[in-house]
Structure formats: structure tokens, C-alpha cells
Amino acid sequence: MLQVIGTVKGPGETGNEYLFITADNSEVKIGEFVAYQAQQDDETLSILGKIADRRLIDHLPDRIFADTEINPEAIAALVGFAHPNPEIYEVAVTVIGYFHPALGFINPRLTPDPGSKVYRVDDDTLRQVVNKKQPQEVGAAHVGSLLLRPSEAVPVALDVKELVSTHMAILAGTGSGKSYTAGVLIEELLRPYNRAAVLVFDPHGEYGTLGDMRGHPAFQADDGYIPTVQILTPDDIRxxxxxxxxxxxxxxxxxxxxxxxxxxxxxxxxxxxxxxxxxxxxxxxxxxxxxxxxxxxxxxxxxxxxxxxxxxxxxxxxxxxxxxxxRMNHLAPKDLFEPGQVTVLQMNEISQEEQQVICAA
Structure with a gap:
């Protein structure tokens, strides 16, 4: 059953946005996934969107909040206003589109009519549309779960083939967990259902702990597979x-x-x-x-x-x-790559210029 959380007010500031009104502040977190239903020919489509902004547009008088000794709900009840959620919010949603199993998200350019109901997208739907592959499938990298839902309610798994076939950057502020995220991805690549060959250039000496995978039961398979971890220090690099x-x-x-x-x-x-x-x-x-x-x-x-x-x-x-x-010695690719093996080149003692040339060579 759909969990209705608001009603469409009209279009937003851009052609790809709409506004809805709600009194339920707990279900309209920034980044939450919501949807409305629209008709296209004889088909009913669920048009997904993501909450981009939230603004308080109506509330109890400010004077009630000025005195910390006053209970705003008690004052409201005295004047006959007993609504459990007196605040009204205007919420802006950026449209993503409806999900097609073969084509992905498609934006039909159908704006919702004022008065249309907006509902919170359920966990089962999100599990299907967020992940091309489900956790523990061959070619999947389970990196965590959706932040705005209960833990593990919506696991997030990346497609390894798409991940390694192009460039990828992990962008975040200092201390936000970039190295940890990279470590999780590397561990997923070494799982029994992936068994990838991984090379890590480690300029800060952060990935030596990958050796802990050796002997860990989560990385072992019934056919005897155990990931290999090869850690090369600067003394090993030629x-x-x-x-x-x-x-x-x-x-x-x-x-x-x-x-x-x-x-x-x-x-x-x-x-x-x-x-x-x-x-x-x-x-x-x-x-x-x-x-x-x-x-x-x-x-x-x-x-x-x-x-x-x-x-x-x-x-x-x-x-x-x-x-x-x-003159003679060279660390060749055959020495670094092998299925089910991660090789870590620790380069924290090497100058930045030499690091760049070693990586390019």
C-alpha cells in the first residue's frame, strides 16, 4: 500500500521540479525518494523524484516560541487548534523519471497535476531501481545501504563491470571516508563471486591492512579460493x-x-x-x-x-x-596482476614526481 505524504502544489523553479505540500516533517528529509503516479497511454507510471529542498511556509505565531516557559502545543489547544502537526512545509522535488528494467530511468516529461498525491517510495522498489545487480551476485560490489532508510533496508551494490571499465573518482571532504570507501570496493572485488585482479598505488601507506583478508571466512569459497594479498614496499619497486x-x-x-x-x-x-x-x-x-x-x-x-x-x-x-x-630490473605487469590477488605498492616514502612516473611506467 502506498504511503501518501503530501499533495502536489504545482511546478517548481525549473522544468524538472515540482512542489508539494505536507505537514509530516519526518518523511520529507533532503535526499528522500518520493513518487507520483501519471498516465501515459493506457499505462500507469510511477515517476520517481528526489527531495531537493524543504521550506516552512505556515506555523504557529512566533510570539508563542519566544518564551521558553510556554508550551506551544498547550497554547494552541487553548484556542481550539489541536492539529498534531501544525506546521506546513513546501517541498521541492527533482524528477528522476520512471524505471524501465532494460533502459533504466526515463523522464517522460509529464508534470504532476495540482492535487496529485505524493508518496514515499517503498524499500522493495528502491532495491530494484538503485541496483543493477543485487548484493553477492557475480559482478556486484556491495558498498553499504541507503542512508535515509533503516540500516540494510536498501543495500547498495555497484556493477563491477561498469565500475572498472571507466575512470572513477571518490570525492569528499577531509575525513569523510574516501580511503575507507576505496578499501570496501577493493574488498568486494576480492570476494569469491568476483575474484578480480587489483593493483593499488598507495601514496600514503593506508592500505596495508588489506592483509587482514587472508584467512577471513567471508573471503573464502568452497572450492578452496582464498584471496592473495601482495604488499610491496618502496624497496621492492624497480x-x-x-x-x-x-x-x-x-x-x-x-x-x-x-x-x-x-x-x-x-x-x-x-x-x-x-x-x-x-x-x-x-x-x-x-x-x-x-x-x-x-x-x-x-x-x-x-x-x-x-x-x-x-x-x-x-x-x-x-x-x-x-x-x-x-638499467635491467623492471616490475612488470605479470608480477602485479593475478585473478583473486590485490597488489599494494606502498609509495609513502617516494617523492611525488617519482610516484607519477612509476605509475605511468
Whole structure:
């Protein structure tokens, strides 16, 4: 049975909003899902919306509230006003549309008529429309439950395929639980019904606790599946120098002038020309190429080295001292990815520039 909470007053400030009037403040929380019914051809549609604003438009006189010793309800009763909810609210709703099982939400552009009843969307309906997949289905990531309903009344499960097939950002204020949310998603990806391969770049050293999944019964399956957690410290990270391109090296070199950038770019071109194929060059090879790029011949046929090459050489020699970039060793994808495994690269001791290049490599 529908739980009616208000009556439509008319359109809102935009074409996608409407207003309704209610005296029940407890059921009109900001963000709550409500609906009205509309006819389209011979079909009755439930048009869902989300409460966007709420405004008090009628209440007892302000004088009653000014004296803290006075009971407003008692005064109202003395003058014959005994309504249990004397306040009247105007509520603005943003229309979402009706739900089609195959197409998702469709906005039919049907505005509700004044006098139409507005009802609170029940939990069963929300469970169907909020989730493309139900919790514990293959390809589902259960991240919690709808905040405005009782705990676990409306669980929220994301579609893992949609989640990992595009970029996603978790945006919130400091201390709001961004890292915790990411941790929950990672745990769901490692559940027996997903068994994903996950790589975590951990710039702040926050995800070492993922190791607690080992041996936890919630992550075990009857076929013997147990998720693998591989935590790599900065000492385990090695990137082969020859896997870097011009822009990677430029990121790692500080305060490069325009001419130095041009010489470095030319040096990379010379290096590729001289060392064709899968040649594993190191910093010394790049230094020689930079010297060649910055060498000119004067009118008398004498070679002259420019001023940029020695400056770049000094910066490259500093780069060679980094423990994370090596001539031969390389942390390849095959070492990081495996179904049912999460690999955490702890990078909290690594500079931001080096972190960026390591992630890109």
C-alpha cells in the first residue's frame, strides 16, 4: 500500500521540479525518494523524484516560541487548534523519471497535476531501481545501504563491470571516508563471486591492512579460493630506465629551461636512432646522446659543446642515484596482476614526481 505524504502544489523553479505540500516533517528529509503516479497511454507510471529542498511556509505565531516557559502545543489547544502537526512545509522535488528494467530511468516529461498525491517510495522498489545487480551476485560490489532508510533496508551494490571499465573518482571532504570507501570496493572485488585482479598505488601507506583478508571466512569459497594479498614496499619497486620516455624523464628533472628541454628531446631522438629495437639503455647512454645533441661545429671545423649538456648531465646523474630506476630490473605487469590477488605498492616514502612516473611506467 502506498504511503501518501503530501499533495502536489504545482511546478517548481525549473522544468524538472515540482512542489508539494505536507505537514509530516519526518518523511520529507533532503535526499528522500518520493513518487507520483501519471498516465501515459493506457499505462500507469510511477515517476520517481528526489527531495531537493524543504521550506516552512505556515506555523504557529512566533510570539508563542519566544518564551521558553510556554508550551506551544498547550497554547494552541487553548484556542481550539489541536492539529498534531501544525506546521506546513513546501517541498521541492527533482524528477528522476520512471524505471524501465532494460533502459533504466526515463523522464517522460509529464508534470504532476495540482492535487496529485505524493508518496514515499517503498524499500522493495528502491532495491530494484538503485541496483543493477543485487548484493553477492557475480559482478556486484556491495558498498553499504541507503542512508535515509533503516540500516540494510536498501543495500547498495555497484556493477563491477561498469565500475572498472571507466575512470572513477571518490570525492569528499577531509575525513569523510574516501580511503575507507576505496578499501570496501577493493574488498568486494576480492570476494569469491568476483575474484578480480587489483593493483593499488598507495601514496600514503593506508592500505596495508588489506592483509587482514587472508584467512577471513567471508573471503573464502568452497572450492578452496582464498584471496592473495601482495604488499610491496618502496624497496621492492624497480622500473627499468629504458621504459621511460622523454616526458617521464622531464618530470624527474628539476628546473629545466626551454633550451635544456629541447636538447633533452633531441637526445632522446638520437638515442632511439642509435639504439634501435629493445635496447636497454641507461643514464650514461642518455648523457652521451645529450652531449651529441648539444655539440656544434664552428667555422674552423672544431666541435664545441654547449652549456645545456653539462647542466642536464648533472641532473641525470642525480636521477641515476634513485633506487627506483634501474638499467635491467623492471616490475612488470605479470608480477602485479593475478585473478583473486590485490597488489599494494606502498609509495609513502617516494617523492611525488617519482610516484607519477612509476605509475605511468
Amino acid at each position: 622500473i627499468r630506465m629504458s621504459s621511460l620516455d622523454y616526458y617521464d624523464v622531464l618530470t624527474l628533472l628539476p628546473d629545466m629551461s626551454d633550451r635544456q628541454q629541447a636538447i633533452l628531446n633531441k637526445g632522446f631522438a638520437i638515442l632511439k636512432r642509435h639504439r634501435k629495437g629493445d635496447y636497454r639503455w641507461d643514464v650514461n647512454d642518455l648523457i652521451r646522446a645529450v652531449h651529441e645533441a648539444d655539440t656544434s661545429v664552428d667555422d674552423e671545423g672544431n666541435e664545441k659543446l654547449g652549456s645545456s649538456a653539462p647542466a642536464i648531465e648533472w641532473k641525470l646523474e642525480r636521477l641515476a642515484q634513485s633506487p627506483y630506476f634501474d
